Amino acid sequence: MGTVEYAVHRRTAERVRVSADTLDSPVTALAEVPRWLEDYHRAHRFHVEPIPFDRLRRWSFEPGTGDLRHETGRFFSVEGLRTSSDADPVARVQPIIVQPEVGLLGILAREFDGVLHFLMQAKPEPGNVNGLQISPTVQATRSNFDEVHHGRSTPFLDHFIHRPGRRVLIDSIQSEQGDWFLHKRNRNMVVEIDTDIEADAAFRWLTLGQIRRLMLQDDLVNMDTRSVLACLPTAHGTPDDGDDSFPAALRRSLYGETAPLHDLHAITSCLTDVRALRVLRQQSVPLDDARRDGWERTGSAIRHRSGRHFEIMAVEVTAERREVASWTQPLLRPCSQGLAALITRRINGVLHALVAARSEVGTLNVAEFGPTVQCRPDEADGQSPPYLDRVLTAGADRVRYDVVQSEEGGRFYHARNRYLVVEAGPELNTGCPPGFCWATFGQLTELLAHGNYLNVELRTLMACAHASY
Amino acid sequence: MGTVEYAVHRRTAERVRVSADTLDSPVTALAEVPRWLEDYHRAHRFHVEPIPFDRLRRWSFEPGTGDLRHETGRFFSVEGLRTSSDADPVARVQPIIVQPEVGLLGILAREFDGVLHFLMQAKPEPGNVNGLQISPTVQATRSNFDEVHHGRSTPFLDHFIHRPGRRVLIDSIQSEQGDWFLHKRNRNMVVEIDTDIEADAAFRWLTLGQIRRLMLQDDLVNMDTRSVLACLPTAHGTPDDGDDSFPAALRRSLYGETAPLHDLHAITSCLTDVRALRVLRQQSVPLDDARRDGWERTGSAIRHRSGRHFEIMAVEVTAERREVASWTQPLLRPCSQGLAALITRRINGVLHALVAARSEVGTLNVAEFGPTVQCRPDEADGQSPPYLDRVLTAGADRVRYDVVQSEEGGRFYHARNRYLVVEAGPELNTGCPPGFCWATFGQLTELLAHGNYLNVELRTLMACAHASY
Numbered sequence: 001m002g003t004v005e006y007a008v009h010r011r012t013a014e015r016v017r018v019s020a021d022t023l024d025s026p027v028t029a030l031a032e033v034p035r036w037l038e039d040y041h042r043a044h045r046f047h048v049e050p051i052p053f054d055r056l057r058r059w060s061f062e063p064g065t066g067d068l069r070h071e072t073g074r075f076f077s078v079e080g081l082r083t084s085s086d087a088d089p090v091a092r093v094q095p096i097i098v099q100p101e102v103g104l105l106g107i108l109a110r111e112f113d114g115v116l117h118f119l120m121q122a123k124p125e126p127g128n129v130n131g132l133q134i135s136p137t138v139q140a141t142r143s144n145f146d147e148v149h150h151g152r153s154t155p156f157l158d159h160f161i162h163r164p165g166r167r168v169l170i171d172s173i174q175s176e177q178g179d180w181f182l183h184k185r186n187r188n189m190v191v192e193i194d195t196d197i198e199a200d201a202a203f204r205w206l207t208l209g210q211i212r213r214l215m216l217q218d219d220l221v222n223m224d225t226r227s228v229l230a231c232l233p234t235a236h237g238t239p240d241d242g243d244d245s246f247p248a249a250l251r252r253s254l255y256g257e258t259a260p261l262h263d264l265h266a267i268t269s270c271l272t273d274v275r276a277l278r279v280l281r282q283q284s285v286p287l288d289d290a291r292r293d294g295w296e297r298t299g300s301a302i303r304h305r306s307g308r309h310f311e312i313m314a315v316e317v318t319a320e321r322r323e324v325a326s327w328t329q330p331l332l333r334p335c336s337q338g339l340a341a342l343i344t345r346r347i348n349g350v351l352h353a354l355v356a357a358r359s360e361v362g363t364l365n366v367a368e369f370g371p372t373v374q375c376r377p378d379e380a381d382g383q384s385p386p387y388l389d390r391v392l393t394a395g396a397d398r399v400r401y402d403v404v405q406s407e408e409g410g411r412f413y414h415a416r417n418r419y420l421v422v423e424a425g426p427e428l429n430t431g432c433p434p435g436f437c438w439a440t441f442g443q444l445t446e447l448l449a450h451g452n453y454l455n456v457e458l459r460t461l462m463a464c465a466h467a468s469y
Numbered sequence: 470m471g472t473v474e475y476a477v478h479r480r481t482a483e484r485v486r487v488s489a490d491t492l493d494s495p496v497t498a499l500a501e502v503p504r505w506l507e508d509y510h511r512a513h514r515f516h517v518e519p520i521p522f523d524r525l526r527r528w529s530f531e532p533g534t535g536d537l538r539h540e541t542g543r544f545f546s547v548e549g550l551r552t553s554s555d556a557d558p559v560a561r562v563q564p565i566i567v568q569p570e571v572g573l574l575g576i577l578a579r580e581f582d583g584v585l586h587f588l589m590q591a592k593p594e595p596g597n598v599n600g601l602q603i604s605p606t607v608q609a610t611r612s613n614f615d616e617v618h619h620g621r622s623t624p625f626l627d628h629f630i631h632r633p634g635r636r637v638l639i640d641s642i643q644s645e646q647g648d649w650f651l652h653k654r655n656r657n658m659v660v661e662i663d664t665d666i667e668a669d670a671a672f673r674w675l676t677l678g679q680i681r682r683l684m685l686q687d688d689l690v691n692m693d694t695r696s697v698l699a700c701l702p703t704a705h706g707t708p709d710d711g712d713d714s715f716p717a718a719l720r721r722s723l724y725g726e727t728a729p730l731h732d733l734h735a736i737t738s739c740l741t742d743v744r745a746l747r748v749l750r751q752q753s754v755p756l757d758d759a760r761r762d763g764w765e766r767t768g769s770a771i772r773h774r775s776g777r778h779f780e781i782m783a784v785e786v787t788a789e790r791r792e793v794a795s796w797t798q799p800l801l802r803p804c805s806q807g808l809a810a811l812i813t814r815r816i817n818g819v820l821h822a823l824v825a826a827r828s829e830v831g832t833l834n835v836a837e838f839g840p841t842v843q844c845r846p847d848e849a850d851g852q853s854p855p856y857l858d859r860v861l862t863a864g865a866d867r868v869r870y871d872v873v874q875s876e877e878g879g880r881f882y883h884a885r886n887r888y889l890v891v892e893a894g895p896e897l898n899t900g901c902p903p904g905f906c907w908a909t910f911g912q913l914t915e916l917l918a919h920g921n922y923l924n925v926e927l928r929t930l931m932a933c934a935h936a937s938y
Contacts, residue, residue: 009734102745102835142748161746171738173745173834185834187745265478265918269640276571276642276656277630279611284752364834365642365654365920366571449734450919451834 012169013235019116019208020234020466027112027205030213040122040201041132047318048126052300056314056328065286066297068312068330074143075099076411078302078312078330080285081182083361086278093290095302095312096182096362097332097411101142102173105224106160106189108137108197109169110205117205118190119156119197120225125409126317127331129416133222133406134214137203155199159191167192170231173451174459175368177407178360180310180332182284185364185451188228208232212467218404219416223460226405230459231448234466246351246400246423250465253351253441260440261347261430264447270437271453274357275366282361308379310334313413331413336378337404340457341391341420342465343372344400345428345438352430352438353465354387358455368455369447372436386433394422401468405460417457419464441465481638482704488585488677489703489935496581496674499682509591509670510601516787517595521769525783525797535757535766537781537799543612544568545880547771547781547799549754550651552830555747562759564771564781565651565831566801566880570611571642574693575629575658577606577666578638579674586674587659588625588666589694594878595786596800598885602691602875603683606672624668628660636661639700642920643928644837646876647829649779649801651753654833654920657697677701681936687873688885692929695874699928700917703935715820715869715892719934722820722910729909730816730899733916739906740922743826744835751830777848779803782882800882805847806873809926810860810889811934812841813869814897814907821899821907822934823856827924837924838916841905855902863891870937874929886926888933910934 023030053061058071068078076099084091108119123135137156144154145161159166169190176184211229215221234254252258262270287302294305303311311333318326343354358370372387401421408415430438444462447453454462492499522530527540537547545568553560577588592604606625613623614630628635638659645653680698684690703723721727731739756771763774772780780802787795812823827839841856870890877884899907913931916922923931 100750101748104745145746161742168734168738171734171741173741187741265637265640268918269637272640272642272656273630276573277614279570281569449737 009233010235013233015116016208016232016234018114019118020212021209022115022207023209023213025112025115025117025205025207025210027117028210030210033204033206033210033214036204037122037132037134041124044124044132044202044320046124046126046131049316050300051314051316051328053314054299055316056330059314059328059330066288067286075141075329078287079182080287080289081361082283082285082289084281085359091281093285093293093295094309094361095287095290095295097180097184098182098284099141099184100182103141103186104138104157104160104189105136105186105228106138106140106156106191107225107228108156108159109190109192110194111192112205115207116192117207118211119199119203120206120211121202122204123202123222124319125222126315126329127409127411127413127415128219128406129414130219133220133409134211134225135222136224136228139224139410156197159193160189170228170233170449172231172449174227174231174448174454174456175364175452176456178363178368178455180362180412182282182362183364184362186224186227188231190228190232212463215464215467216403219406222406223408223456226460226463227456229466230454230462231445233445244349246468249346249349249351250441250468252349254445255442258348258350260350260443261352261438264443267437267439267443268447268453270435271357271367271369274359274435278359278366280359280363280366308335315413332411332415333413334376334415336376338376338417339373339391339420340371340417340461341373341387341422342458342461343387343391343422343424343428344465345424345426345430347430347438350440352440353444354432354436354438355444355454355458357435357437360455365452368452369437369444370455370458371461374457386436390424390428391420391422398423398425401464403464405464417460419461421461421465421468478702479704482702484585485677485701485703487583488587489681490678491584491676492678492682494581494584494586494674494676494679496586497679499679502673502675502679502683505673506591506601506603510593513593513601513671513788515593515595515600518785519769520783520785520797522783523768524785525799528783528797528799534755536755544610544798547756548651549756549758550830551752551754551758553750554828560750562754562762562764563778563830564756564759564764566649566653567651567753568610568653569651572610572655573607573626573629573658574605574655574697575607575609575625575660576694576697577625577628578659578661579663580661581674584676585661586676587680588668588672589675589680590671591673592671592691593788594691595784595798596878596880596882596884597688597875598883599688602689602878603680603694604691605693605697608693608879625666628662629658639697639702639918641700641918643696643700643917643923643925644833644921645925647832647837647924649831649881651751651831652833653831655693655696657700659697659701684933684936685872688875691875692877692925695929695932696925698935699923699931700914702914713818715937718815718818718820719910719937721818723914724911727817727819729819729912730821730907733912736906736908736912737916737922739904740826740836740838743828743904747828747835749828749832749835777804784882801880801884802882803845803884805845807845807886808842808860808889809840809886809930810842810856810891811927811930812856812860812891812893812897813934814893814895814899816899816907819909821909822913823901823905823907824913824923824927826904826906829924834921837921838906838913839924839927840930843926855905859893859897860889860891867892867894870933872933874933886929888930890930890934890937
């Protein structure tokens with residue numbers, strides 16, 4: 001980065017810091033948020049009913065392949081994916097959601113009284129456990145761009161695309177769940193405006209400090225919001241060296257002026273090692289081919305005979321307001337709750353996170369960095385992943401964040417993960433197994449200026465860690 | 470990039486500069502290079518003979534699909550690829566080379582008398598027009614890692630993988646020809662050593678200045694070398710402001726202290742725009758499916774009935790020394806010479822390059838930046854790409870580099886491109902069509918620390934431009 005760029009980046013980070021430090025805003029009081037959500041929810045409730053596949057409208061299983069597709073060929077499809085790897089050379093076929101187009105997760109930002117506020121949306125999704133969650137200003141698929149819904153167009157979408165001179169604070173294409181999606185990415189953007197806009201009751205301007213506070217509650221800030229906010233650069237000034245609290249160590253980690261354990265090239269080189277030496281073969285095949293690997297289709301589900309992994313189901317959704325008033329769609333329901341845990345440790349007073357290069361069946365480029373531990377503990381089949389015991393047995397005085405968050409309710413039904421940030425003491429060696437690496441939060445943020453470095457669970461954990469000071 | 474990282478990066482760039490400025494070295498005299506190549510070539514000549522497919526050994530067309538595969542399933546295969554895009558929604562099938570594993574292009578570096586030298590290899594490849602070319606220390610496929618050739622192991626490969634504490638100067642995974650390969654990437658590495666090693670007559674230590682000088686000749690420095698060298702950060706001190714030569718403008722462009730037209734986020738955002746708004750659908754299908762789109766298989770070629778694009782052929786290679794002494798393999802032969810041209814222009818005294826977001830059928834992530842113009846002029850079908858006329862009609866006083874270089878001779882037969890760097894005057898507006906963007910060479914180098922930003926033709930042009938001062 002040249003010195004000019006460095007200055008621009010630092011200025012954005014400073015403005016983000018001010019917003020993060022602001023809990024009380026004359027624009028929207030934090031205390032007002034629960035009522036906003038409750039009122040909006042009452043007026044815009046969804047009714048979601050699981051249905052058998054033969055009640056799906058415009059969706060059907062393609063003869064010959066068994067793929068589940070929309071009649072327009074748009075939105076997404078459920079197909080088969082055959083994978084093999086050097087670790088597991090026997091090829092296996094499983095269902096996978098295919099949505100090759102890049103969607104948009106966009107948040108509008110605006111300064112009020114010198115403080116950046118973000119325009120957040122109370123948005124219901126059919127798969128949410130609790131109806132609505134706090135979502136980006138815009139969540140749009142490419143189908144929305146083309147307005148194939150033939151319903152209302154997506155508000156504010158025009159601020160993000162086809163607008164020359166827009167002021168972009170962040171803009172990168174990030175991956176989503178590689179266990180469930182093939183090569184899925186969404187564009188994560190924050191665009192700043194400086195003029196008045198009209199927004200209806202679904203929208204509120206919130207400071208970053210307010211949103212982070214809301215992330216301390218279960219299932220309230222949706223996955224897309226967490227992903228976008230994780231990408232924001234954030235500076236915190238050089239904290240008092242005498243302050244040895246966790247928040248102070250985190251602030252030093254974000255600021256990036258103290259020497260990290262490894263330089264950034266060594267961290268990307270760790271991932272490059274894995275991408276070059278691990279083999280992940282992926283081939284799209286008919287969904288019917290998954291039968292021989294234990295996936296069966298009933299009248300209302302495609303599921304694995306072991307009862308593990310996930311199932312594909314269908315729902316009918318009736319809503320008062322939405323792009324269209326009633327629709328049916330498939331959703332993916334995981335069979336158990338997941339765990340995503342990040343071990344952190346102070347090294348020279350600076351908080352470092354232990355990240356792991358992780359390959360999932362649908363990963364675009366072999367591997368991305370994920371949490372220290374990412375698994376479904378209830379589906380364990382004998383061998384525990386490294387560090388699992390350590391995070392599950394951490395004392396309460398070592399747990400810095402422990403909240404259950406929901407994954408995207410537009411594709412997943414009641415998909416929830418426990419997100420855990422644990423601080424290890426000096427007894428944890430800074431050496432680590434191949435594919436694991438210690439990085440500061442500042443370094444991880446820098447990687448988020450580019451795509452496909454940090455998986456979506458690690459991005460959520462970044463956003464969660466930010467919420468813990 | 471934190472300030473610590475910035476200092477490390479700058480130190481490497483300074484050392485690269487010193488090597489680039491060194492043409493005379495006591496280790497290898499520049500004048501000695503032609504004789505080295507000639508002597509080595511005489512002793513290690515290849516005999517390459519085009520053969521019909523039925524003389525291929527261990528390679529065959531798979532029944533049912535028509536895919537061309539090696540009996541071990543390794544190396545690479547020729548399969549079908551069905552693609553469609555928003556610009557061209559009618560799906561088409563074409564042959565494509567599939568080699569999903571990430572190979573290694575590695576160069577060893579060592580300081581002699583304070584100057585970095587690079588260990589280059591005189592390496593013959595069956596597809597080369599001229600036998601051997603100057604290649605990286607190591608070109609290895611994953612098959613080499615596993616030594617499936619059952620022949621000699623690859624010299625120096627162990628310096629690059631599985632060696633803790635190795636000193637890595639650059640390390641990133643970069644793409645290769647998306648017109649011919651599906652999602653192909655190779656790891657580009659430079660590793661520094663400080664101990665003596667034994668290298669046979671195939672190897673010589675050269676300075677960067679010497680290698681760049683050799684890039685002024687046709688078909689001498691191979692594609693893999695050009696790709697790796699393009700990734701090296703390079704600094705040139707702040708040149709005298711009074712110097713208005715092309716080399717001085719290029720040095721200012723590399724040094725990065727003068728404000729570029731756009732900041733780096735705006736440049737990546739230009740590519741992100743294209744990746745998010747352009748649609749590229751790719752599906753692997755049987756090679757036989759390409760028949761309906763005009764591809765026919767004869768006894769000795771798979772070719773398009775239009776006589777355009779490329780053909781798949783087979784050769785028998787007999788060599789005195791190589792991993793194995795004689796083998797047969799398929800190669801891809803392009804039907805005409807390509808053109809890759811970069812328009813440059815001074816903006817505020819700093820040289821900027823006009824790059825274009827380019828989608829090829831096999832691109833991993835929708836698009837990467839490519840040259841201003843990349844096409845096969847002899848296969849034009851009516852519509853000229855933007856800027857083609859401008860580069861073809863540029864006056865001799867505007868041409869800064871004009872050399873024909875070869876593409877990888879291990880996969881391609883006599884594949885050559887004319888690489889052209891042109892300097893436009895102030896008459897060329899700095900506005901440009903969507904998908905095009907002006908960037909300094911320093912900014913492009915920074916993007917090369919990551920993968921899949923610059924395609925292989927643009928990387929060659931970066932290396933070529935470096936050779937022109």
